[in-house]
Amino acid sequence: xxxxxxxxxxxxPPDPEHPGGPDRDAVVGLRLSDDxxxxxxxxxxxxxxxxxxxxxxxxxxxxxxxxxAAEADPEAMDRVVALLAAGGDPRAVPLARGRxxxxxxxxVFEPLVDLTRPVMPDMAFAxxxxxxxxxxxxxxxxAPVPPPGDEPPGxxxxxxxxxxxxxxxxxxxxxxxxxxRADEGQVRVEPLLVVSNDRLAVTxxxxxxxxxxxxxxxxxxxxxxxxxxxxxxxxxGAIARALxxxxxxxxxxxxxxxxxxxxxxxxxxxxxxxxxxxxSTLGQMDEQGRMDYRERGFSPVVETGQDIAxxxxxxxxxxxxxxxxxxxxxxxxxxLGLRLGRGVEPVPDDDALLRATATGVVxxxxxxxxxxxxxxxxxxxxxxxxxxxxxxxxxxxxxxxxAGFAVYAPHxxxxxxxxxxxxxxxxxxxVVGGGIAMxxxxxGARASQEGPGIRAGGSVRALFAQNAGITAGGDxxxxxxxxxxxxxxxxxxxxxxxxxxxxPGGRIMGGTVVAGRxxxxxxxxxxxxxxxxxxxxxxxxxxxxxxxxxxxLKRRLAHIxxxxxxxxxxxxxxxxxxxxxTLDHVLAVRRELSARVAEVGKALAELARMLMxxxxxxxxxxxxxxxxxxxxxxxGAALRxxxxxQGVAFTWSRRTKGIKVLR
Numbered sequence: 130x131x132x133x134x135x136x137x138x139x140x141x142p143p144d145p146e147h148p149g150g151p152d153r154d155a156v157v158g159l160r161l162s163d164d165x166x167x168x169x170x171x172x173x174x175x176x177x178x179x180x181x182x183x184x185x186x187x188x189x190x191x192x193x194x195x196x197x198a199a200e201a202d203p204e205a206m207d208r209v210v211a212l213l214a215a216g217g218d219p220r221a222v223p224l225a226r227g228r229x230x231x232x233x234x235x236x237v238f239e240p241l242v243d244l245t246r247p248v249m250p251d252m253a254f255a256x257x258x259x260x261x262x263x264x265x266x267x268x269x270x271x272a273p274v275p276p277p278g279d280e281p282p283g284x285x286x287x288x289x290x291x292x293x294x295x296x297x298x299x300x301x302x303x304x305x306x307x308x309x310r311a312d313e314g315q316v317r318v319e320p321l322l323v324v325s326n327d328r329l330a331v332t333x334x335x336x337x338x339x340x341x342x343x344x345x346x347x348x349x350x351x352x353x354x355x356x357x358x359x360x361x362x363x364x365x366g367a368i369a370r371a372l373x374x375x376x377x378x379x380x381x382x383x384x385x386x387x388x389x390x391x392x393x394x395x396x397x398x399x400x401x402x403x404x405x406x407x408x409s410t411l412g413q414m415d416e417q418g419r420m421d422y423r424e425r426g427f428s429p430v431v432e433t434g435q436d437i438a439x440x441x442x443x444x445x446x447x448x449x450x451x452x453x454x455x456x457x458x459x460x461x462x463x464x465l466g467l468r469l470g471r472g473v474e475p476v477p478d479d480d481a482l483l484r485a486t487a488t489g490v491v492x493x494x495x496x497x498x499x500x501x502x503x504x505x506x507x508x509x510x511x512x513x514x515x516x517x518x519x520x521x522x523x524x525x526x527x528x529x530x531x532a533g534f535a536v537y538a539p540h541x542x543x544x545x546x547x548x549x550x551x552x553x554x555x556x557x558x559x560v561v562g563g564g565i566a567m568x569x570x571x572x573g574a575r576a577s578q579e580g581p582g583i584r585a586g587g588s589v590r591a592l593f594a595q596n597a598g599i600t601a602g603g604d605x606x607x608x609x610x611x612x613x614x615x616x617x618x619x620x621x622x623x624x625x626x627x628x629x630x631x632x633p634g635g636r637i638m639g640g641t642v643v644a645g646r647x648x649x650x651x652x653x654x655x656x657x658x659x660x661x662x663x664x665x666x667x668x669x670x671x672x673x674x675x676x677x678x679x680x681x682l683k684r685r686l687a688h689i690x691x692x693x694x695x696x697x698x699x700x701x702x703x704x705x706x707x708x709x710x711t712l713d714h715v716l717a718v719r720r721e722l723s724a725r726v727a728e729v730g731k732a733l734a735e736l737a738r739m740l741m742x743x744x745x746x747x748x749x750x751x752x753x754x755x756x757x758x759x760x761x762x763x764x765g766a767a768l769r770x771x772x773x774x775q776g777v778a779f780t781w782s783r784r785t786k787g788i789k790v791l792r
Contacts, residue, residue: 138218141172152178157188157213159195159224165268166227168197170209170219185210192224198271201225230274233263233282238311241300242340247321248303249339249349250356254293255301255309257316260284285316292318306353309340322353322387328451329390331359334383335368337375347372354387360454362389393449396462400441401498405431405491431485431500436476438483438498440467470499490522502540509546510534523555529563532581541587548591550581558587558603565597589618604629605644611637619645619666634753637661648749654756654770664762665747665781679729682722689719748791749779761788 141156153176160171176182185206192201201224212219237258248254260282266274287295292305293316303309307318322333331354339345350368364387371382431437446459469475472487485491489500502522509528510517517524518537526536529546530553536542541557550567553559567581581598583589588603597614599605604627605618611630619626626645630637636652641662654661692715704712749761754773761768764781768788778791 138170138220139172141174152180154180155183155187155213157183157191159191160220161195161197161269165270165272166229166266166274167223168192168195168201168225168269169221169223170213173213173219175213183210183213188224197225197269199225199227199267199269225269227268227274228266230266230276231261231264232277233280234261235283236260236285238285238316243342244309244340246338246340246342247306247308247336247345248293248318249306249341249343249345250303250353252303252339252341253296253300254303254340255311255316257285257295257299257301259299284314285311286314288315288317291316292320322357324357324359324452327392327457328453328455329392329449329457330386331357331388331452332384332386334381335371335375335385336381337372337379344376345372350387359388359452361450361452362391364388388452390451390457391449393457393459394447395460396444396446397441398463399443399465399467401465401467401493402439402441403491403493404436404438431491432488433485435485436482437473437485437491437500440465440481440483442481466496468497470497470501472500473498488521490519504538510536510551523557532568542585548583552581552583554584556586559583559585559589559591559601561589561591564592564594564609565599566593566595567597606631607635608632609635611640611642611650613639614642615640616642616644617666618643637663645747647747650751651753652756653751653754654759656756658756658758660758660760661756662760662762663749663779665749665764675729675733679726679733682726682729686719686722686726689715689722747780751777763788 141158144156153174155176156174157170158172160169161167162169173183181187185203188206188210189201205222205224209219209222209224211217212222239256239258240254241256242248242252242254244254262282263276263278265276268274287293292307293301293303293309295301301316303318305318305320306322307320310317310319320333321335322331324331335350336345347365347369350372351363351365354363367385368387371385375382443462443464446461448459449457451457469483470492472485472489473483474486476482476484483498485500487500489502490504492499492501492504504517504519504522504524506514506517506524506526506528508514509531510526511531511534514534516535516537517526518535519539521539523540524536524538524542526542526544526546530536530544530548530551532550535552535554536544537553538555538557540555541559542553542555543560543562544553545562547563548561548565548567561583565583583597583599583601585600586602588606589599589601590606592607593609594607594611594614594616596612597616599614599616599618601616601618603619605616606627606629609630609632611628616628618628626647628637628642628644628648630650632651634651636655637648637650638653638655639659639661641664642648643664643666645666647665648663653663747763749763751774754775755770755777756773757770759770761770761779763779764786766786766788768779768790774790774792776792780789780791781787782789
């Protein structure tokens with residue numbers, strides 16, 4: 130069948146295959162709309178001769194022949210037949226329609242009361258119309274027609290503890306007193322009265338009127354408290370005052386404490402009170418008024434017989450009661466379990482008072498108290514400890530020393546872990562079990578004053594040194610390697626001055642290593658020609674103060690001698706007793722100065738002798754390869770290696786005043 134369009138109802142064109150004779154049945158043509166959702170009559174040729182006129186059955190057959198899957202409307206077909214019989218135009222009459230798609234619909238929340246005010250239990254406050262899913266349609270040829278849009282409809286659900294329930298007809302009933310919230314896909318009633326987590330208080334917001342316009346009275350609030358099971362500490366006065374304010378102002382009153390339980394009184398644990406000044410637990414203010422959390426002062430030092438601590442025993446607790454009338458147990462004070470170590474004992478007539486039996490550092494680690502000449506840090510030196518400074522004894526750090534922190538001790542410092550861009554300054558030895566790793570920004574700086582670095586009056590031992598600044602009065606011994614570091618060993622002539630890398634294959638690569646007595650390593654420099662300076666220093670820092678003192682003494686002697694030279698024999702003979710006494714004092718001072726000049730001279734001569742012995746014996750020894758780029762310095766001379774050298778030693782020749790190479 131051909132579907133046509135025409136402004137008037139024309140006759141249907143003849144069928145070439147069935148031209149017919151003088152007798153021909155009525156013919157009807159149908160038109161399908163562009164969207165295939167509506168079927169109407171397009172053309173009509175009436176019956177001729179003995180042909181059959183159009184009736185509903187013939188029209189129904191024509192619909193089926195058109196391939197329409199939907200059932201035609203019987204009433205519409207009867208009307209079309211009637212119009213055609215009467216010579217009317219039936220094109221406006223739809224014979225069949227497709228099923229239109231249905232768009233989805235979001236859930237609808239329909240308030241039944243004024244929800245700017247609170248709802249009360251068993252109040253119907255809204256009706257919830259559920260969301261409707263979109264449904265596809267179907268056109269007259271049986272093809273599906275998708276619904277408009279692809280977003281699912283918005284739902285409104287009641288979460289657990291929603292504070293309301295839904296009836297069969299969709300009505301929402303409040304189960305608590307509260308404010309209604311319908312957002313984020315949920316409907317809930319947020320309670321006006323809230324019980325604290327510890328069940329010791331009920332707080333809330335009180336309104337003057339509810340959502341139905343009824344006044345909220347004191348008795349209604351009491352009923353809600355009873356419904357919650359609150360029996361303890363109800364404050365009727367506070368509730369009444371809040372309601373009066375809400376009625377008068379028309380505004381809710383928030384933060385009202387409606388009931389309060391009795392909190393338990395917990396016992397206090399046994400405590401140790403130190404009677405000596407402790408390190409700060411927070412830090413100290415710097416010159417700019419900023420808090421330095423690392424700087425916490427010195428660990429306390431006490432003398433024999435000094436009272437150092439008092440024990441405060443634990444106390445029992447007193448139970449409380451929550452707002453529901455249940456007992457809230459109190460925590461009982463716990464014993465400290467204090468163990469007294471070396472140098473601490475109770476005072477005979479007061480067991481709670483503790484006294485020192487030795488002089489040293491007060492060391493408190495958890496429940497252990499003792500007097501020690503060794504301060505033990507059980508973990509890392511970091512923000513939990515701050516800088517570690519003691520005025521007596523040594524320090525043992527059982528962890529590492531973190532970046533930016535410092536350890537100071539008059540004697541030695543032992544670090545089990547790694548020193549990371551930190552400062553260590555001590556008068557004795559420094560032993561670092563895990564090695565020294567620094568940024569290299571301030572190599573050789575004095576640890577406690579000028580940033581990261583190691584400064585030891587004695588020797589320094591470490592697993593490795595990376596970008597480190599090390600200054601030692603004695604020897605520096607490194608197991609694996611020294612890389613890109615500045616090392617100065619032997620600034621005190623009497624203490625030593627060897628730098629040694631001891632492991633097979635150990636090397637010194639990059640940086641500057643200066644020693645007073647010698648340097649030993651398997652390998653120096655690298656195949657890449659990294660600049661590496663190995664130097665023997667003839668500088669004696671110990672002599673500097675002696676030289677300065679000697680100069681100052683001689684200046685004073687010269688001043689005195691100049692004054693004495695101006696006195697003539699006649700002036701000496703004419704001196705009064707007072708002037709004679711002054712002169713005798715000046716002469717006594719001169720004798721003391723001369724004696725001191727002699728002492729300083731002897732000390733300088735001894736240092737010079739020791740220095741010469743050191744220079745004669747000092748060597749730089751490379752047991753393996755000394756690579757190009759290594760610079761050897763001693764006695765003011767420098768030797769740069771241009772070729773690799775194997776198994777070589779360098780020393781100073783006093784005869785030639787130059788560097789001697791030994792193979």
